[in-house]
Amino acid sequence: MILEEILQRHRDGDIAAAERDYRDYLVDHADDVDALHLLGVLLHQRGDSAAAMELLRRAVQIAPEVARLHLSLGGVLMQLGQDEAARGAFLRALELDPNLVEAHGVLGHLQLRDGELEEAENRFRIGRRAVDAFENEDPLILLGLGNVQLARGDAVNAAKFLSRAAELRPEDAAIQTALGRAFFAQEAFAFAEQAFTNAVRLSPDSTFAWLFLARARMRQNKDEVARDGFAALLAEGKQQFGANAGLGDIARKLGQTVKALKFYKRALELDPAHAGAINACAWCMEKLGDREAAVRYLADGVAHSPDANTLRPQLASLLDQLGRGDEAAQVRAELARTA
Numbered sequence: 001m002i003l004e005e006i007l008q009r010h011r012d013g014d015i016a017a018a019e020r021d022y023r024d025y026l027v028d029h030a031d032d033v034d035a036l037h038l039l040g041v042l043l044h045q046r047g048d049s050a051a052a053m054e055l056l057r058r059a060v061q062i063a064p065e066v067a068r069l070h071l072s073l074g075g076v077l078m079q080l081g082q083d084e085a086a087r088g089a090f091l092r093a094l095e096l097d098p099n100l101v102e103a104h105g106v107l108g109h110l111q112l113r114d115g116e117l118e119e120a121e122n123r124f125r126i127g128r129r130a131v132d133a134f135e136n137e138d139p140l141i142l143l144g145l146g147n148v149q150l151a152r153g154d155a156v157n158a159a160k161f162l163s164r165a166a167e168l169r170p171e172d173a174a175i176q177t178a179l180g181r182a183f184f185a186q187e188a189f190a191f192a193e194q195a196f197t198n199a200v201r202l203s204p205d206s207t208f209a210w211l212f213l214a215r216a217r218m219r220q221n222k223d224e225v226a227r228d229g230f231a232a233l234l235a236e237g238k239q240q241f242g243a244n245a246g247l248g249d250i251a252r253k254l255g256q257t258v259k260a261l262k263f264y265k266r267a268l269e270l271d272p273a274h275a276g277a278i279n280a281c282a283w284c285m286e287k288l289g290d291r292e293a294a295v296r297y298l299a300d301g302v303a304h305s306p307d308a309n310t311l312r313p314q315l316a317s318l319l320d321q322l323g324r325g326d327e328a329a330q331v332r333a334e335l336a337r338t339a
Contacts, residue, residue: 155185
């Protein structure tokens with residue numbers, strides 16, 4: 001078979017036959033860069049990244065000036081957890097072809113994951129300009145720009161990028177999840193529910209999307225179905241902090257303070273420095289009439305939580321109520337100093 005026929009078999013999804021034919025082809029064309037590349041891509045697709053890397057490295061050695069070989073090698077290296085080597089491969093691909101949109105996109109997502117927001121946004125915008133040169137739009141670039149805006153707390157602009165990405169690639173679970181987060185942050189909970197429903201349909205193992213789906217339903221007072229969602233995550237040992245906190249929130253809404261405290265305490269055990277869980281436990285203790293216990297929760301949180309200032313106002317208020325004005329004044333002074 002000629003290589004184009006094998007590639008068509010590959011595209012049609014007959015992976016086993018395509019792999020066999022690529023290997024047969026390489027017996028007589030051992031240095032055919034396209035065949036090495038395509039077989040490497042196929043092996044990567046079916047999960048054999050180590051074997052794929054060997055083939056792609058060989059292709060790069062034969063044709064080091066072909067940008068797409070470096071791009072594919074970078075993708076495999078990422079899958080193998082070799083992120084620095086992957087960055088090098090993507091950068092080399094861009095040296096050879098500055099308009100290689102996929103390389104801009106993946107580099108941007110790596111930078112975003114590492115908290116490099118400015119660098120990531122610049123990379124995505126460069127990639128978008130490269131796309132514009134071909135009068136088109138790329139969903140990966142739009143997803144990246146949306147995630148940058150989410151990280152900055154700008155859910156409105158995030159939704160604009162992510163809605164367009166979802167139009168272009170409606171069957172992408174990552175895009176649907178990010179879009180759901182943008183709607184959730186705007187308190188557009190019905191739209192968020194629909195996006196997260198799409199995400200879990202496309203990727204049933206996405207426990208993050210399941211967690212936010214339950215949260216979106218709870219915010220619409222769909223408490224029973226939300227509770228089932230949180231409970232299912234707990235039963236699977238997934239998203240334990242969020243699931244316990246969610247069940248606590250539902251119990252709190254229903255006036256079941258003791259039950260809410262049980263779940264909040266479990267969440268706090270999982271993340272002892274989480275300001276939200278600390279405040280929730282303190283609220284329950286105050287509601288149950290034990291202000292001293294509430295103060296202990298908040299004081300411990302102020303000492304250990306990175307978000308201590310979110311706890312100080314309530315701590316100062318409780319100290320005043322207990323007649324401990326001097327301590328309350330110290331807490332307020334520290335709040336003013338660190339605000």
